[in-house]
Amino acid sequence: MTCFVGVDVGTTNVKALALLPDDLSQIIAHASAPVTTLNPEPGYAEQDPAEIWSAFVQVMAEVSEEVAASGHTITHVAFSTAMHSLLAMDAAGAPLSHVILWSDNRAEAQATALRTDLAELGKAIHAQTGTPIHPMIPLCKLAWLREHDPRLLRRAARFGSIKEFLWTKLTGAFEVDYSIATATGLFDAANRQWSEQAIQYAGVRPQQLSTLVPTTHQRLHKLSPETAKTGLSAEVSLVIGASDGCLANLGAGAIKAGTATLTIGTSGAIRQTVREPLRDEQGRLFCYILDEDHYVVGGPTNNGGNVLEWVTEKLTRLDTEAVLTEAESVPAGCDGLLFMPYLQGERAPLWDASVRGAYLNVDWQHTQAHFARAALEGVLFNLLSINQLLVAHTGPARVIHANGGFAQSTFWVQMLADMAGIPVRLNASNESGSMGAVLLTMKAVGLVASLDEAAERVAFGETFKPDPLRHRTYIDVFKKWQAGSARLY
Template sequence: MNCIVGVDIGTTNVKALAMSVADGQVIAQASAPVTTLFPKPTHCEQDPNHIWQELCQVLDELVQQTEAQGASIDAVCFSSAMHSLLAIDAEGKPLTNAIIWSDNRAERQAKALRPDRSPTGRDIYRHTGTPIHPMTPLCKLAWLRDNQPRLLKEAARFISIKEYIWHKLTGHHWIDYSIATAMGLFNSQTRNWYAPALKYVGIRASQLSEPKPTTTSFSYQKNQVADKTALPDGVTLYIGASDGCLANLGAGAIAPGVTTLTIGTSGAIRRTSGKPLRERQGRLFSYILDVDEAGKDSYFVVGGPTNNGANVLQWLAENLTRLDVADALAEAEQVPAGADGLLFLPYLQGERAPLWNANVRGAYLNVSWQHTRAHFIRAALEGVMFNVLTIEKMLARYTGPTRVIHANGGFAQSEFWVQMLADIFGVPVQLNASNESGAIGAILLAMKARGLVGSLAEAARQVEFGQTFQPNPDHQRVYRKTFRRFQNASTMELYSVQP
């Protein structure tokens, strides 16, 4: 029995799935946690060597499981979180920890580049498709330019966690088009590093990896690398793509009108498009999933990320309700749709889409004597969904209306919250059978690269689904009115603080 492995290098866990080529069933899986470091306020980092060790452990467990079933691994394809950045020396050794997506040290640099204020920022967004925000390597490099100029000049390269892992496995400094388009430094149309962006941050193209298509392969040989894994010699490694892009593929969201919503600690709403997208105010991303060199059969994943997902429920549990998640959701379900007028702006950790304002803050509005703990919980859950709906409304102007949502992530474990999503959006919501959409997407991309399927659209049709939720018309009417109030409140400068 032959199998393909999808590896997902996330900011919380490193995961791997092995799927049988014959019947598409998952035959093995393993995971290991990743530790995040907080050396200073607003700083979020991870140790690249720790992630490498966790990956080796995961691969060792997976190889043991597959061998026990008499299976052999044909290929491994990689998914990875976006926006990480670390400096390395000429031998590939880290000079810094990896600065990850949630790091906000570059707030000042991002503010100076905002497209509504900066012609340079507008130009960079227009060519790269990456919104200006502290999360991007563009802004992180600008921070290094201003705070650690010697490192900027002396580092041999600036790479992502995924590139660090790929170099460990292959000895090559390569970056896939998908991760590259999330950096704010890469022209997604010419598929080259964008010289004006490099000049702005003060680095050379030679300090970045060589961009490659997402289906680029390499034959793994233990004797060619210093750091060995349990993978067998000759297994084909595919460089893969970013977790957001592969999550769309792994969720089966390739066709027009199909929208993916993933909500874990944070979240993202995404569509797959045949062409790149540039939103007028620079508020939506456009990342490459797969392009061939002739420019045909191209797939771009477009949409917007939110900082505030299930972390809002965690904040309520830890600071206000003192309830576990199941009890909090059960209480909220007793309150009618619209929370009897109580409104919540969910900007507890600043916000990416749709506001792209790291300094915006959350608020409860229209609080009255009648509102109970349950109202506060329900209003918070609704606020998260209203914020995501705001992103979807922007996205629909460019990609057409949503006809169905494919939902995954931790929030999908709550039927109540998923039903709320259907009611607020007014469209059916289908749950994916597996929440590991990033790793599954990596496997499907490898299948396309190996010729096992003719296209990514064909690959997406193999994705399995669970329950479907239909919108409740009575709740829809309430939510249409409540959403208008949310839109008005979310634009008020009152809820933005100065850094």
């Protein structure tokens, strides 16, 4: 039988999931491989494209072997990849630099300039692209290269994302989907073309950017000695796919109005799917293309699962399970202890790469367990503050679909339901990015007429309902958290 594979290239792992399009609840194969983030200087975050390619080859080879052993055949592979990455390449697609990640803040001065001295240009670019002005976006990263490494800017035949690097190696074509393009700050979303004013500011030539294609665009796998290591045949069709944020919404079945998706992996985001592009006049929300009929609007945070990692490795020196157990022993609201989770600067709602975290109201009674729970609460309070910006444009959500690594903790997910005061629903599979890529493939090949129909195929797991008493507590604590944030930032 036919198998579709969804590949999810994230910040910490490359994952692949093989599913039967007729029965998405049946996982035929799954594989994952880690990727290392390098921090050569303070504020820098890079990855080696060769390591990402090796991780991709490894997971595809494992999945291909498992699928073959099960008696099935891979016919299509689709891609979900992290946003905002930037890589310099030569004319053949070979890397000339490391991949600069979304979490890299070296372009802080360039982003600040577009919000202050060049504010009119910054507002115009946001209105045209739907991408908030921040050091994360390739627009600002290219401007940084223009000032600090102009030789690389001139020497590179191509600039693109990690998606484009992988796609070029697999197909020989320099192409990028509209979804990844809308996260660059370089893309005129309304006209589906590169923005002349953004390109001019960035200092690149149009020919250095990839050809723009829809998210359902397909090409045959180009077999070579290098790509043959994946186990994929020349008959496999590759679907270019979309960004991880957009596909996390689709893979969570969150297409209809009134449904929010909250994702916490290394970072986090809260999003809703809409039918028309939206713009926040203050530039605090993104609006990215999923397909010709769907846009994903929301706000990202730099500080998600990395906060739990910090608590385990730096603060308590306990393992994750022990930290979560300790945190659960403390009542909601942490007896007044508050945490501002800005350990790596912040995107939404502050859009300030220079801010840093803080504990507030520390007193004698607070224990290590209080500090652990306050950190988890702080991550969610921050996401709910982003949600307040979102609902002003989309209307309130009636249910939250939760995914990402945090969804493996029933304690943390229940905390979200208690804070939000609405049900939080998990998917049967937590691999929402890969699932979204498979669902997009189903539309690309005509198995479904629309993404609305595709989303109806998503299977759900447990639903967490808010506890009324804890919700009332959190309403009061959230107000105090917001007041504390306003005083500090």
